[in-house]
Amino acid sequence: MKPINVGLLGIGTVGGGTFTVLKRNAEEISRRAGRPITITVVADKNLDLARSVTGGSVRLTDDAFSVVADPEVDIVVELIGGYGVAKELVLKAIENGKHVVTANKALLAVHGNEIFGAAQKKGVMVAFEAAVAGGIPIIKALREGLTANRIEWLAGIINGTTNFILSEMRDRGLSFAEVLKEAQALGYAEADPTFDIEGIDAAHKATIMSAIAFGIPMQFDKAYIEGITRLDAIDIVYAEQLGYRIKLLGIARRREQGVELRVHPTLIPAKRLIANVEGAMNAVLVQGDAVGATLYYGKGAGAEPTASAVIADLVDVTRLHTSDPEHRVPHLAFQPDQVRDVPVLPIEEVITSYYLRMRVDDKPGVLADITRILAESGISIEALSQKEAAEGESQTDIIMLTHQTVERSANAAIARIEALPVVSGKVTKLRMESL
Numbered sequence: 001m002k003p004i005n006v007g008l009l010g011i012g013t014v015g016g017g018t019f020t021v022l023k024r025n026a027e028e029i030s031r032r033a034g035r036p037i038t039i040t041v042v043a044d045k046n047l048d049l050a051r052s053v054t055g056g057s058v059r060l061t062d063d064a065f066s067v068v069a070d071p072e073v074d075i076v077v078e079l080i081g082g083y084g085v086a087k088e089l090v091l092k093a094i095e096n097g098k099h100v101v102t103a104n105k106a107l108l109a110v111h112g113n114e115i116f117g118a119a120q121k122k123g124v125m126v127a128f129e130a131a132v133a134g135g136i137p138i139i140k141a142l143r144e145g146l147t148a149n150r151i152e153w154l155a156g157i158i159n160g161t162t163n164f165i166l167s168e169m170r171d172r173g174l175s176f177a178e179v180l181k182e183a184q185a186l187g188y189a190e191a192d193p194t195f196d197i198e199g200i201d202a203a204h205k206a207t208i209m210s211a212i213a214f215g216i217p218m219q220f221d222k223a224y225i226e227g228i229t230r231l232d233a234i235d236i237v238y239a240e241q242l243g244y245r246i247k248l249l250g251i252a253r254r255r256e257q258g259v260e261l262r263v264h265p266t267l268i269p270a271k272r273l274i275a276n277v278e279g280a281m282n283a284v285l286v287q288g289d290a291v292g293a294t295l296y297y298g299k300g301a302g303a304e305p306t307a308s309a310v311i312a313d314l315v316d317v318t319r320l321h322t323s324d325p326e327h328r329v330p331h332l333a334f335q336p337d338q339v340r341d342v343p344v345l346p347i348e349e350v351i352t353s354y355y356l357r358m359r360v361d362d363k364p365g366v367l368a369d370i371t372r373i374l375a376e377s378g379i380s381i382e383a384l385s386q387k388e389a390a391e392g393e394s395q396t397d398i399i400m401l402t403h404q405t406v407e408r409s410a411n412a413a414i415a416r417i418e419a420l421p422v423v424s425g426k427v428t429k430l431r432m433e434s435l
Contacts, residue, residue, distance in 0.1 A: 003036035004318045007067035010079035011044045016053045017303030033318040068093040078102040094118045101313040103130035109204035112218040116331040123325035127313035132205040133282045135305030136298040142212045143333040149288030151213040153253040158205040160280035160300045161196035162248040167278045198227035199263040206250030215334035222344035226264035245275040258343040267432040348408040353432040356400045361422040362389040377413035
């Protein structure tokens, strides 16, 4: 049978992995797909790199636009990244009637609605398994495996850099700044790690998963995003003493009034499987009404794990290449006319539990004042710990874990507590999820 011809845009880490795995497992992949899948042209600005990876076995060009216009190319694989030229190339490929496979979570989270709309009109597929959690097939699980379920919530450790940093801070008692330097030296963190440590990368992925889980448009601009840069090592220690681990979670939850979409450091009970995901690994926990909780775990980045997802998409597109567009799996799991513009709730309307740490004067009556404010705000306390003041110190730490409450109420109570003359500085607030 005639091979499917693939044009590969970008042959960096993931592109190189895709080329290598597709070549190594060519026979197995062909048996699964029903026909050979062949990369016939590679576009990259660095032609020397492209030559070294491909061994000169395919046509090379530094003009990516020539690839998306090539009538011989059936599927375009976009691995350039970013919002700029990648968006132009993807839209041009779609306009030219080509299917697209991409690992570009930023592009889809921000411009996915436009891209999927264009693909729908042209009757072509846009596949993006590799855009979320590397080699973990979470998109396929949400879009196909859990079709019978009303998905209630999902929570994911979906950024390996931040998970590595938090694991090292906990295991070795180091500060955020110390571990970040080490992560950069080991290649886990970029020279400019902003997208990772500020939670933006995780928010891109959570946005994509929320759209598929709930049948809503991509709404990245509505996501609440908080990174790990202001996380204090002492809170990791205190959380551990109370039986919790701190992870940067991407959370999407269905509520009556709308959808919660948020990324932030989160306390999770240490006994939960997801709390024990360490290093640069990823994991996503999904709660469906019929199936209950399901956990998906694996490598969230790297050349071959991500290539695994890219090639799985290539096989899917190849299988469906000649099928009726009306009977393919929809991009966002729900039929296009059934995607609903449900509002994303502002963070003040989120309902969760809280870890509160405050520095207070070590004298009688302080605890009574604080608990009174919480009671008046309708916030009940689940656990409380008051540390012994160090010798010669006149202040100590109080740590409280609250039951669930609306964030707006928690913020109002914290403002009143901070105004007390016996409380020094700001109250540290971290959200908690029992999962």
